[in-house]
Every structure is written in C-alpha cells, then in structure tokens.
Amino acid sequence: MGSDVSKGRGSLFSKADRKAAESGDRAERVETTADGECSAKKIPFRIAGTGARAAQYRTIDHHKEEFEVKGMCDFFGVSRAGYYAWVKRLGKADPDQERMKQVQVIYETSHKTYGYRRITIQLQRKQGLRINHKAVLRLMHKLGIRSVARKPSPYRKVEDLGTYHRYPNVLDRDFVASRPNQKWVTDITYIRLEQGWAFLSIIKDLYDDFIVGHILHDRNSIALVIQTLQQAKQNEKVTDGLVLHSDQGTQYTSQAYHVLTAQYNITPSMSRRANCWDNAPAENFFSHLKEEYLRHFPFPTFEQARQLTTEYIHFYNYERIQLKTRQTPYETRCLSL
Incomplete structure (x- = not known):
C-alpha cells in the first residue's frame, strides 16, 4: 500500500479518484446548504481556502504513519514545504494570544457594548498599540464576541413571507382610460x-x-x-x-x-x-x-x-x-x- 502511495497520482490516488473525491465534496457542500447552513459561495475565498488547506494538512498528519507524505501531498495538491511549515507551527503559541486578551479586557470593561471600531480606538489611545480595525475584527471573530448594542435585525424580506404577492405591471405607463372606473x-x-x-x-x-x-x-x-x-x-x-x-x-x-x-x-x-x-x-x-x-x-x-x-x-x-x-x-x- 505504501509503495502505491509513493507513486503519487499513479494508482491509489489517480486523477479519476481525485475527481470523484472533489465531486463528493461538492455534493456534501450542496447538502449542507440545503440543510440551512451558510452557502459556501458566501464565504470569502481567502478564508475558505485557508480553512480547507488546514483540514488537508490535518488529514495528512493523521495518516502519515500509513502513507507517504509525498503521495498524500500530491493527492491533495499541496506542497510538502507548506505541510511541514504547518507542522512547525503546531508547537508554537498563538501569536494573537496577547492581543486577544487585550481585546477581551476592553470588551468586558465596556459592558460588552464596544464593537471593533471603538475597541480599535481604545487599543490605540490607552495602550499605544498599533493595530488595524480589520485585525481587531478578526480577533473578535476568533473570540466569538460582538457588540450587544446592535442586535441582528428581526425583519425579513417580504419575499420570505408566505403571504407575499407580486403582480405584473399591467398598466405599463398607459395612463389613458376611455371610460370611468377602467x-x-x-x-x-x-x-x-x-x-x-x-x-x-x-x-x-x-x-x-x-x-x-x-x-x-x-x-x-x-x-x-x-x-x-x-x-x-x-x-x-x-x-x-x-x-x-x-x-x-x-x-x-x-x-x-x-x-x-x-x-x-x-x-x-x-x-x-x-x-x-x-x-x-x-x-x-x-x-x-x-x-x-x-x-x-x-x-x-x-x-x-x-x-x-x-x-x-x-x-x-x-x-x-x-x-x-x-x-x-x-x-x-x-x-x-
């Protein structure tokens, strides 16, 4: 089995197998969307790509004792250098850890009312930290926090209501009538x-x-x-x-x-x-x-x-x-x- 993997896409991981796997992934994404989760196309490519790449690296790391790393990297279409760089990062502490603590403290101090803009200003003014508001927003997403001052809108589009009726433009700007009540x-x-x-x-x-x-x-x-x-x-x-x-x-x-x-x-x-x-x-x-x-x-x-x-x-x-x-x-x- 190991010799087959070392051949890359030649036998076990052929092009046909890879296409079948990709088709299966697409089918799973469609089923997930039908179940009510967010559509994959709405996720930014940069974020979706990073998440998928990390999942591939985890799969390779999990099966590295069974199959050769080179063959699995070829199958997933990733580089070995990228995989090994990911492995090195596993043992390191999260570089965002300290800034996440600072964001959390300001968030709690504001009684959870501050959003990313005000937290950014507070980090810059009170702690002298040079940080972009987009970075603060990313950190808040990692922490799973958001301002409680603005709740998601409860209103829905009228198209989502079961009693919604739309009619064609029958009049079509023909504002001339030949008799009353026409x-x-x-x-x-x-x-x-x-x-x-x-x-x-x-x-x-x-x-x-x-x-x-x-x-x-x-x-x-x-x-x-x-x-x-x-x-x-x-x-x-x-x-x-x-x-x-x-x-x-x-x-x-x-x-x-x-x-x-x-x-x-x-x-x-x-x-x-x-x-x-x-x-x-x-x-x-x-x-x-x-x-x-x-x-x-x-x-x-x-x-x-x-x-x-x-x-x-x-x-x-x-x-x-x-x-x-x-x-x-x-x-x-x-x-x-």
Missing part, C-alpha cells in the same frame, strides 16, 4: 404633523383624475389601503376588467389586499421596483396637494390634517379646473354618463 392608481403619502406623522391613502381614476377614495390614518398599515379600496368600491360601480395600479409597498403585496381585489374582480398591477414613474399620476396628485395647500399650514394636528385633506380633495374633484380638459374632474365624469 384604470385606477393608488398610493400612500406622509404628512408631517405637530407631533409625528399622518398617512394619506388615495385612489385616483385615470379617466378624469377624480379621487374615488381616500383615507387618512395615523398608521401606515394594511388596514389603511383596505379601507381606501372599500370606500372606493362603495362610491363607484366597479365592473370586471378594472385595473388597480400600485407600487411594491408591503400593504399592496399582503394577503388581505390580494383577497379583496379578487373579491371585487379587480386586476392588480404593480410598478417595477424603485420606479416612481410607473405610478406618476398618484405622485402628481400628492405634489399638487402639498404644494397648493398643505405647505400653507405647517405642522398641523391630526384632526387639522384630516380637515385640510378632505377640503382639498373636494376642491380638487369638484372645483379645480384642469388645463388639459378645461373642466373639473367631476364635470368630465358627468359628461361620460
């Missing part, structure tokens, strides 16, 4: 209050720019858009084929919104990601509201904001003349009946 657009805007914020949800008919529904609330929630759609349905006769366009906000990707639009036989349409121009008519209305009216009443209370938005929407629908039609939205709407 194409609607909807959106939410923020209104700064004396204390906090208010959230205005509206639905606008693209035929005549008439605001068919609007709700002001102190929370930007799914209920806000649901109530707006319910109000619009009560105010208007909705027939099959109505397209309701929105952005990709979580309210519009929710299960409740999905169920309600299906119940009303409404076809949801959705803007492309981070593309406000796909919902330009809704944005245009909010611009008129804030520029023509709300900016004259800075920091209102919630009740004042409710009154102001109601007054302006009534003015916008029934009194404000549109230059493109020379009529109010209500007049244009009446002429279509």
Whole structure:
C-alpha cells in the first residue's frame, strides 16, 4: 500500500479518484446548504481556502504513519514545504494570544457594548498599540464576541413571507382610460404633523383624475389601503376588467389586499421596483396637494390634517379646473354618463 502511495497520482490516488473525491465534496457542500447552513459561495475565498488547506494538512498528519507524505501531498495538491511549515507551527503559541486578551479586557470593561471600531480606538489611545480595525475584527471573530448594542435585525424580506404577492405591471405607463372606473392608481403619502406623522391613502381614476377614495390614518398599515379600496368600491360601480395600479409597498403585496381585489374582480398591477414613474399620476396628485395647500399650514394636528385633506380633495374633484380638459374632474365624469 505504501509503495502505491509513493507513486503519487499513479494508482491509489489517480486523477479519476481525485475527481470523484472533489465531486463528493461538492455534493456534501450542496447538502449542507440545503440543510440551512451558510452557502459556501458566501464565504470569502481567502478564508475558505485557508480553512480547507488546514483540514488537508490535518488529514495528512493523521495518516502519515500509513502513507507517504509525498503521495498524500500530491493527492491533495499541496506542497510538502507548506505541510511541514504547518507542522512547525503546531508547537508554537498563538501569536494573537496577547492581543486577544487585550481585546477581551476592553470588551468586558465596556459592558460588552464596544464593537471593533471603538475597541480599535481604545487599543490605540490607552495602550499605544498599533493595530488595524480589520485585525481587531478578526480577533473578535476568533473570540466569538460582538457588540450587544446592535442586535441582528428581526425583519425579513417580504419575499420570505408566505403571504407575499407580486403582480405584473399591467398598466405599463398607459395612463389613458376611455371610460370611468377602467384604470385606477393608488398610493400612500406622509404628512408631517405637530407631533409625528399622518398617512394619506388615495385612489385616483385615470379617466378624469377624480379621487374615488381616500383615507387618512395615523398608521401606515394594511388596514389603511383596505379601507381606501372599500370606500372606493362603495362610491363607484366597479365592473370586471378594472385595473388597480400600485407600487411594491408591503400593504399592496399582503394577503388581505390580494383577497379583496379578487373579491371585487379587480386586476392588480404593480410598478417595477424603485420606479416612481410607473405610478406618476398618484405622485402628481400628492405634489399638487402639498404644494397648493398643505405647505400653507405647517405642522398641523391630526384632526387639522384630516380637515385640510378632505377640503382639498373636494376642491380638487369638484372645483379645480384642469388645463388639459378645461373642466373639473367631476364635470368630465358627468359628461361620460
């Protein structure tokens, strides 16, 4: 057996055997990923390569009494010099030991609130140590410590939620409608209050720019858009084929919104990601509201904001003349009946 190993890749460690072993390693990595661990491709090559090389050296050292070192080095594709250098390092103390102690002391003194940046500053100022922040971060990883001042975010991407719905861009910037209640657009805007914020949800008919529904609330929630759609349905006769366009906000990707639009036989349409121009008519209305009216009443209370938005929407629908039609939205709407 030993003579076979000494031949390198000739017999026991042939190219076919090595390829089979590498294929097996890749399969194991895929299985590990499927089990929920970090994908290997997300590990930096420098770190992953160092860890794999150390594992190869440990395997060679473990079987050095059974097989020749040269043959095993050839099989793993590593140099004998590298292996023997690794062996020499085994008997030496960890060169990071002293600095790790210093990092640990500062970390404990800060009540575990310091991250690598503050620890780096403390090492440089208090102990006169010349060290890079990346080195401190590496030492903290070795110690298994991190700042408790910032916890990992509990929020997940909406794609990870089971109730997430995404719709195609059916409207596709075709903002012209041939009749009322054929194409609607909807959106939410923020209104700064004396204390906090208010959230205005509206639905606008693209035929005549008439605001068919609007709700002001102190929370930007799914209920806000649901109530707006319910109000619009009560105010208007909705027939099959109505397209309701929105952005990709979580309210519009929710299960409740999905169920309600299906119940009303409404076809949801959705803007492309981070593309406000796909919902330009809704944005245009909010611009008129804030520029023509709300900016004259800075920091209102919630009740004042409710009154102001109601007054302006009534003015916008029934009194404000549109230059493109020379009529109010209500007049244009009446002429279509």
